[in-house]
Amino acid sequence: GNSVTQMEGPVTLSEEAFLTINCTYTATGYPSLFWYVQYPGEGLQLLLKATKADDKGSNKGFEATYRKETTSFHLEKGSVQVSDSAVYFCALSDRNTGFQKLVFGTGTRLLVSP
Amino acid sequence: DAGVIQSPRHEVTEMGQEVTLRCKPISGHDYLFWYRQTMMRGLELLIYFNNNVPIDDSGMPEDRFSAKMPNASFSTLKIQPSEPRDSAVYFCASSPDSSQWKETQYFGPGTRLLVL
Numbered sequence: 001g002n003s004v005t006q007m008e009g010p011v012t013l014s015e016e017a018f019l020t021i022n023c024t025y026t027a028t029g030y031p032s033l034f035w036y037v038q039y040p041g042e043g044l045q046l047l048l049k050a051t052k053a054d055d056k057g058s059n060k061g062f063e064a065t066y067r068k069e070t071t072s073f074h075l076e077k078g079s080v081q082v083s084d085s086a087v088y089f090c091a092l093s094d095r096n097t098g099f100q101k102l103v104f105g106t107g108t109r110l111l112v113s114p
Numbered sequence: 115d116a117g118v119i120q121s122p123r124h125e126v127t128e129m130g131q132e133v134t135l136r137c138k139p140i141s142g143h144d145y146l147f148w149y150r151q152t153m154m155r156g157l158e159l160l161i162y163f164n165n166n167v168p169i170d171d172s173g174m175p176e177d178r179f180s181a182k183m184p185n186a187s188f189s190t191l192k193i194q195p196s197e198p199r200d201s202a203v204y205f206c207a208s209s210p211d212s213s214q215w216k217e218t219q220y221f222g223p224g225t226r227l228l229v230l
Contacts, residue, residue: 042223043207100162100211102159
């Protein structure tokens with residue numbers, strides 16, 4: 001079945017450091033890939049997405065590239081801020097399971113200190 | 115639009131009591147999802163609806179859980195009787211069916227449930 005694997009957290013960084021959160025997936029079809037972010041006390045919100053191989057999703061300085069050859073969708077940001085502290089979820093949707101049904105990873109907590 | 119609305123935001127109840135969680139999806143969205151989030155199990159999809167019809171309830175943990183969607187603007191998730199292991203944050207999400215963002219789900223703020 002479909003699954004998403006994320007790096008364990010927490011990831012602790014100083015402000016302005018470079019961020020990478022790894023995400024790999026297993027899917028039977030050609031999935032769409034997503035990063036969602038959850039700020040403390042809130043629900044998840046879409047950060048970025050990519051729907052086909054080699055697509056790059058980007059938003060708020062975050063980027064992720066859909067790599068079919070390595071089945072990966074790593075999240076990167078060049079210079080993190082304290083306000084980026086949150087839990088980040090990688091997810092996929094697949095035509096075989098109905099595009100509306102998302103499969104989430106376990107989440108990676110990011111802590112950014114001043 | 116106000117986004118997905120959930121109520122109550124917090125619920126504390128005693129074991130054995132009935133709990134009802136409520137959700138109002140974004141107007142015009144055809145899909146509605148119920149999730150449960152715990153530290154141990156992460157984010158789990160419980161059930162989802164399309165045009166008010168339940169499509170997949172394979173994530174509903176047991177018969178104590180039930181969900182309904184009587185119309186396009188309202189859904190409930192009921193736990194009867196509740197148990198301490200049901201303590202979690204329950205999220206409702208909705209998504210549209212017609213746009214390039216049809217796969218994007220919009221989450222509510224969640225209901226934090228504590229069963230004593």
